[in-house]
Amino acid sequence: MFRWGVLSTAKIGREQLLPAIVDSENGVLSATASRDLSKAKALAERFGARHAFGSYEDLLASKEVDGVYIPLRPRSMSSGRRRPLKRGSMCWSKSLWRSTPGTLRR
Numbered sequence: 001m002f003r004w005g006v007l008s009t010a011k012i013g014r015e016q017l018l019p020a021i022v023d024s025e026n027g028v029l030s031a032t033a034s035r036d037l038s039k040a041k042a043l044a045e046r047f048g049a050r051h052a053f054g055s056y057e058d059l060l061a062s063k064e065v066d067g068v069y070i071p072l073r074p075r076s077m078s079s080g081r082r083r084p085l086k087r088g089s090m091c092w093s094k095s096l097w098r099s100t101p102g103t104l105r106r
Contacts (some may be wrong), residue, residue, distance in 0.1 A: 003065050004014050004021050004069060006032050018047045031044070032051075033056050033058065064076050
């Protein structure tokens with residue numbers, strides 16, 4: 001079972017992705033994160049996630065997720081998108097990255 005983590009409580013995640021994860025046969029929502037812990041806890045409770053974090057950094061460092069979904073604008077979280085990849089986790093983003101040789105090397 002693939003364990004998803006979701007950074008942010010953005011509408012696209014709440015309305016599109018999280019219901020799909022909950023309904024899937026091969027994935028589970030393991031953790032949510034928000035800069036506001038109460039929002040992360042509310043989202044986790046609503047969708048059955050076992051973990052909630054009050055910072056994006058804590059979720060990215062967690063061993064409770066296999067990959068993360070980042071429904072934030074690229075400029076809001078560009079370095080955050082690289083962290084899961086560096087540790088070997090999958091990272092799915094709402095927006096495409098602008099790839100240049102320099103960004104791909106990072």
